[in-house]
Amino acid sequence: MFQIDKAKGLARGLGRACMVVIIVLSLGQTGRPAQASPLNLTLQSAPDIFSDAIEVSFDAASQTLTASGFAQHIKDGGEQPTPIVNGSFEVSAKLSNTGAVLSGSLTVTGEVPSLGIGPGPLLAGNIKAIGYGEAGEAVEFEFDTTGGALSYQYGPIINVILGQSGFPGSFAKDFSNGSIGVAGIGW
Numbered sequence: 001m002f003q004i005d006k007a008k009g010l011a012r013g014l015g016r017a018c019m020v021v022i023i024v025l026s027l028g029q030t031g032r033p034a035q036a037s038p039l040n041l042t043l044q045s046a047p048d049i050f051s052d053a054i055e056v057s058f059d060a061a062s063q064t065l066t067a068s069g070f071a072q073h074i075k076d077g078g079e080q081p082t083p084i085v086n087g088s089f090e091v092s093a094k095l096s097n098t099g100a101v102l103s104g105s106l107t108v109t110g111e112v113p114s115l116g117i118g119p120g121p122l123l124a125g126n127i128k129a130i131g132y133g134e135a136g137e138a139v140e141f142e143f144d145t146t147g148g149a150l151s152y153q154y155g156p157i158i159n160v161i162l163g164q165s166g167f168p169g170s171f172a173k174d175f176s177n178g179s180i181g182v183a184g185i186g187w
Helices: 004-025
Strands: 048-059 064-075 083-093 101-112 116-131 137-147 157-163 181-186
Touching: 048 083, 064 101, 064 181, 083 116, 101 137, 116 157
Parallel strands: none
Antiparallel strands: 048 064, 048 181, 064 083, 083 101, 101 116, 116 137, 137 157, 157 181
């Protein structure tokens, strides 16, 4: 009789353990990467900093995304874009392998002589959100504005749409784009 009661108790314990596994699996804890949605950003026509020759790379082991290139010109409401001299564009971010934002920043530097802006930071921000869709689609970022000579034109939020990023549809593996990315930076 003692052995039968012991076997029934063990069966109940195993049944509860199986139920916990089923509940966890039904809550989506299956190890599959989460899929974020695009932010569906639309940049205003001005201000808009155009950057190109952006090299994008993501290292899944260190969870580090870098996007570095050249800030070329700003559309600031004038008829023609205004050139940025010695302009640089950089996004540096820590992203989990499911695509969740851990930390990051945006830095745009250069000088805009026609606007009376000497060499230095043009725009800076801390990452707020990331959006993406399927492989090959643009990766979108929102940054809280933290400074720069052009920050007054952007307000509290800076939007970045990064095209031709080489994004394979997941942050679970390494990727890069071979320096062909382009970015629009607006609000």
